[in-house]
Amino acid sequence: MPLRELVLEGAGERDLTKLGEYREVGGYAALERALGMDPGKVIEEITVGTLRGRGGAGFPMGRKASLIAKGSPNPTYLVVNADESEPGAFKDRQIMGTVPHRLIEGCLITAHGIESRSVFIYIRGEYLHEFEVMRAALEETRGADLLGGITIVLHRGAGAYICGEETALLESLEGKRGQPRTRPPYPPITGLYASPTQINNVQTIATVPKIIELGGAEFAKIGPQNSPGTAVFSLSGNVVRPGNYELELGTSLRELIYDIGGGVAGGRELKAIIPGGSSVPVLTPEQLDTPLDFDSIAAAGSFLGSAAVMVIDDRCCMVQLALRVSKFYMHESCGKCTPCREGTRWLVQLLDRLEGGQGTQADLDLLDSVCARMLGRSLCALGDFAVYPVSSYMEKYRDEFQAHVDEAGCPFGGESSVEGILAPVDQHSHHKTVEVPA
């Protein structure tokens, strides 16, 4: 199946970071059209288009907008979650870096739809280049008088994965410690500064102009019925051609990995697939024909998540991979709630012992038990995200875990490689500062 570019459309041929070029390909026409529509009608189009959130949960954007508290004495805010931090995901980075105006246009249309005057884009701190691109694009938009009185604020995060969780993002944006809030109340009722707030992922908002352009009904015809539209898949790991590919939802894993990605690198054998970023349960090669859409991946026992597909070949030791992933979640656990704060550290300790060859059968049982006792008990999803990889690796590659106990060490010896799958946590790039012009 060929690429189907809606969000990244035109970026391959032209420099769409420039306002002039973007307008030449029809940029901001959808905004003009939307401004001629009643705000309710804008949301209706999005609802009819069944645009499901591309941040991970797949919650329909239109339904979110319909939950916004009416008649609040406080202003309504639109917040864009650009704190893309899930290991394996780099789609928002490309969207902001190549089609910033499409995101801005989406913001302005959505703001009109929910009758908001203020938009905050919370950008991952490490995305310095993308921040600069966005800043330049926003300047151009402002200069061209396209904002129509709406304020768009670009806010850089300070390097915390948890701030991609929507309520932690709001806390951080308010200047507080980035920790999730207990829900309810949900952001549409009590969000930023205790005001009604629409919060969506970059790609979700960047898809909005296309819905207005095509009309919701027409958009809904793209891809499978319950997950229409496209997703930018971040393909990585042991694959020949890693990169971002925008495809219709419903494209199969096999097509993405083999037809588009060129298959497993070095002619090795496929061992495992992570379909939605490091936090989701792993899939096995037998599940290659699963269509990549929210419902099909869920039926296969995983999540589409942030559409970050990671290919794992047969050199990989799943215990090593679990340890690497677990270290990430231990590092990023915010510390607010008990199961996640304590459990993520305990998981690392157990996996480390197992990989080091000192693990016992009791440790293996304990690993199961710790996972089970963490799952579903944390304040936010991070606690579950830390468990899904470990518990699913253990479920599907149990023999490997058992072998670590039986052989008192890693059966892969020094041959295992998790390189190219996920960077170790201590290699995560740190937050860069911006030169402030004098």
Place this chain on the structure above:
Amino acid sequence: MSTPELVTVTIDDRAVQVPKGTGLVETALAAGVEIPVFCYEPRLGPAVGACRMCLVEVEGMPKLQAGCTLTAQDGMTVRTAQTSAKAADGQNATLEFLLVNHPLDCPVCDKGGECPLQDLTFRYGPGRTRMTFPKLTFDKPIPISPTIALDRERCILCYRCTRFSEGVSEDGELVTVNRGAQSMIATFEDEPYRGRFSGNVIELCPVGALTSTQYRFLARPWEIQNVPSVCGLCPVGCNIDVTTREGKVKRVLSRNHPEVDEGWLCDKGRFAFSHPHARDRITEPLRRVRRRGFEELSWDDAVDEAERMLRAAGTRIVTALSGSETIEQAYALGKLLRQGLGAHAAVLPEETSTALDALRLPLSAIRDAELVVVVGDQPVEERAPVVDLWLRAARRRGAEIVTIGPTGSIQTPPGSAPQVCRDLAAENNELGRRLRGGQRSIVIWSGPDGRGGEHIAALAHALGLADVAGSGAFYLPDTPNGRGVADAWSAVADGEPADPEPIALLIVSGDEAAANPGVRALAERAEMVLAITMFQGLAVGWADLVLPGTSYLERDGTYMNLEGRVQRLRRTVIPPAPDELAWLAKLAGRFGVELSPHPSLVFEDVSARLFGGLAFADIAATAALPTRAKAAPRPPLPEPEPQLGGDGLRLLRYRSLFSGAAVERVAELQFQRPAREVEISPEDAAAKGIASGNEVAVRHNGTSVALRATLNRRLAPGVVRIADEHAGDLGARVEVGRA
């Protein structure tokens, strides 16, 4: 207010009816079921759901829910660990996780025996650990202030302390740093935690992470007694539990009176309890001996000596009262002197006004107010600290708080409070109009002393606040029991006081009176001085006879707080010398006055005259507030005071919360005492070329005091503020210049 809708919730198969929206933890309690919690504490604001101790199963929800974040909805069916294996596993798991990195040093931990973590582990937790790795370690203990030690290893990160700091006292000094398992509590920038209410975090801590430096390793919960009493250090009268061990006070804890203190204490009330053990405590009667200083004398001789002094003075006696005496002590003194000797002259601790009785409200009404106007020169938090917390709570709830004074949201010069009252009472005053029209309007007078109670009552009456149930007025007095003392003194007899000249005998009752410059001036004119004080150095030197005084922690009796609430003090430890009532009763007998040494009997006598016969035994542990008086006087609006003429800046003195005889004698509180500084407005500082931190000289009429300047943006231009203890003899107009 409309009656809230009742809903039925079933918890562990027990149906219970509660108002809709009641927290699930409270709902369960109403059904007799415990939902265990660590982080949940409604006084700290909305539930945060952090500790996950309260996990329960709710019908219709697939995952366990944090019970503390839920509210009662009709038809809700909830199962706790008692009836749900899943909930039991969830709670057990939470405790297992909490203990994974907890040091389990209970045998040497102060909290052991009164520790929620320990208790809940016994009830819901695993009996053995599965943790076989080295536990996380931190440097410990860290003194986050001279009064509080922090043990980060014991901390379970419930965030109660940081939420208190951020959302109750609003000092923002306690923070969380780092992330995940490395998260730890710290003070902002590692500065000492200097808040006025910092000690509350010790009590909020559900483990032994925050402990009192005064209490560390001194006692175990099974060898202490907690005596319910009332704090005697300011007019709020916070309810306290006094922990004693082997006849000594070891700590002071809050005892929640929801109308008075909501369970909060200021650091003075909490930490100043060790003053009775000060080295300069007077434990024996002392007599001045010419050229030899002082000598101790026996109690028999002391009572004889006192009798001799009283007989010699006859009616030419002046009694100076402190306002920290119990009602019974003041009454007993009055009975002896006024009934026994006809000596009616007294220096009362402060002016009091019965006019406020028609405007009475519990302090908690401030929290529920819509509009509060605070008038006056003195900072509320220095004078009646917990009132400041009520004001903050009100602001958080959306009330408008207007302060009118030299550091107010509306700036006025010192001494203009009477004028402000007149202005607010005027028909065309916008703020006054809103106070008048409101359903929950409160006015508060916070210094200067004198007739402030009358003035604020006059304003409140002019605004019609007496006729609105939720509206009223408060006067923040200078002394803890000034009203009670004054009322008791005047209730004794009807005799008209005549100022004796010369004064044959000055009786100085209490350390505050002994420290009062006005009283000292009287002493110069008196032929003899009899002082009742706790500490050397106050009256010793100029009193002819000094009888040992007692602390509020050592007395039985009653205090009346600023609301007009009569509260019980209980003797928590035996004083080192007979208490005042004991020797007063003896002395009274020699003058043919019948006086009981028992506070309960003295109170009966007072109560018949003042409190409608309220029985001593009927004063509840959390005392009730009398209803509003119907026939209270309605004073006229105050005449404005003439503004002080002259050049220079207007000096505003204030008495710091952390001052006075008790605070001065507690080593751990010295860091809290006011710095040697002069507060100056940015405008005046700029005009005089002074920057924050500069050494300056404050001059008045030949006197000069060297202080450090600090800029206060809230201070009105033309005014400088200095803590009393650093202001020396400076007058009302001063010059400030670089030293």
